Amino acid sequence: MNKQQYLRKLKRLLKALPKQERESAIQYYEEYFDDAGAENFQAVANELGTPDEVSRQILNNYLEKQNNAEKAVIPKKSHKKALIIWAIILTLWFTVPVALGLACCIIGVAVSIASVYIGIVAAGFVAVACGIVGMVASIIVATSDFSTGILALGLSLLSIGVGLLLLMLGIWLFKITLSGCKKLYKKLSEKHKEKKKDLLKKEPEIIYEGSFEQEAENNEKKY
Amino acid sequence: MTFQLGSSLLDACVLAVLDNGDTYGYYLTQQIKTVMEISESTLYPVLRRLQKNNYLITYDQPFQGRNRRYYSITASGKILLEDSRREWNDYKEKIDTILEGGNGE
Numbered sequence: 001m002n003k004q005q006y007l008r009k010l011k012r013l014l015k016a017l018p019k020q021e022r023e024s025a026i027q028y029y030e031e032y033f034d035d036a037g038a039e040n041f042q043a044v045a046n047e048l049g050t051p052d053e054v055s056r057q058i059l060n061n062y063l064e065k066q067n068n069a070e071k072a073v074i075p076k077k078s079h080k081k082a083l084i085i086w087a088i089i090l091t092l093w094f095t096v097p098v099a100l101g102l103a104c105c106i107i108g109v110a111v112s113i114a115s116v117y118i119g120i121v122a123a124g125f126v127a128v129a130c131g132i133v134g135m136v137a138s139i140i141v142a143t144s145d146f147s148t149g150i151l152a153l154g155l156s157l158l159s160i161g162v163g164l165l166l167l168m169l170g171i172w173l174f175k176i177t178l179s180g181c182k183k184l185y186k187k188l189s190e191k192h193k194e195k196k197k198d199l200l201k202k203e204p205e206i207i208y209e210g211s212f213e214q215e216a217e218n219n220e221k222k223y
Numbered sequence: 224m225t226f227q228l229g230s231s232l233l234d235a236c237v238l239a240v241l242d243n244g245d246t247y248g249y250y251l252t253q254q255i256k257t258v259m260e261i262s263e264s265t266l267y268p269v270l271r272r273l274q275k276n277n278y279l280i281t282y283d284q285p286f287q288g289r290n291r292r293y294y295s296i297t298a299s300g301k302i303l304l305e306d307s308r309r310e311w312n313d314y315k316e317k318i319d320t321i322l323e324g325g326n327g328e
Contacts, residue, residue, distance in 0.1 A: 021271075024271065025267060025271075027290075027292065028248055028267050028270075028292065029267070031247065031248060031249070031289075031290075031291060031292060032248055032249050032252075032263075034289060035247065035248070035249030035250070035291070036249055044263070047262075047263040048262075048263045048264045049262065049263075049264055053264065054264045054267075057264050057265070057267075057268055058267065058268055058271075060268075061268035061271065061272060062268075065272060065275060
């Protein structure tokens with residue numbers, strides 16, 4: 001390997017660095033070889049180590065510097081936190097009235113549906129009750145006027161029948177609504193869980209591999 | 224060398240060489256190598272770090288048809304060097320107290 005090949009390989013290995021960092025390193029080593037003298041290239045290259053080793057040392061140092069820089073930036077993060085809290089307050093400020101309105105709407109609809117059901121059930125009760133009273137009354141009427149009594153009896157039985165049907169309808173509607181609510185609740189809670197799972201799946205990305213740290217340790221020992 | 228060399232001591236040595244006058248990478252490495260066993264590739268990251276922290280600056284000067292990058296110590300580099308010298312003396316005295324058999328008392 002001659003100087004050009006050595007430097008070209010080093011350049012390729014330093015691809016991960018910003019251009020300015022890379023150029024600076026290449027310039028340093030090119031100069032270094034020049035100052036050592038062309039005839040000493042092989043000796044100097046042996047002293048320096050392979051392009052692999054040299055590049056790792058540069059990259060490690062750059063990463064260390066980056067980490068230190070990130071540590072210094074921490075105060076900015078608390079600034080971000082404050083922003084997030086403000087955003088939450090603002091969104092609550094605007095969404096709470098809307099949410100309250102929606103809740104009132106839902107409660108209103110639920111109450112009106114319930115009242116319809118209660119009405120149906122009540123009507124059924126009344127019809128059955130009327131039928132029973134009517135039966136008693138029609139039996140009394142039948143003793144004096146038989147045909148009118150029978151007619152009244154028939155009407156009373158009809159009333160009882162319709163009342164029973166209404167009662168059944170009311171209970172059935174109530175059951176259906178209840179199970180529907182349950183299903184809706186289940187679906188919503190499942191969706192919520194899935195969202196939580198998705199969040200848990202997203203693990204923080206690893207910035208660099210552990211081997212770099214080991215390398216850094218090795219370099220410390222070399223000093 | 225039996226004793227391990229910390230990076231802050233190496234920084235101080237580099238700054239001490241530069242305190243005697245501006246110089247370039249190859250010469251600097253040879254200077255440090257006369258007193259320490261370091262790999263030749265150790266010094267570039269050190270110089271780059273010192274430059275980033277404003278302890279030294281660089282400038283290019285033409286030499287035999289190419290550029291040679293010179294390193295020059297800055298004011299804050301001189302302050303760091305003074306601090307390092309003081310700390311090194313404290314450290315040296317403390318170690319001597321133990322190694323030389325308590326002549327520090």
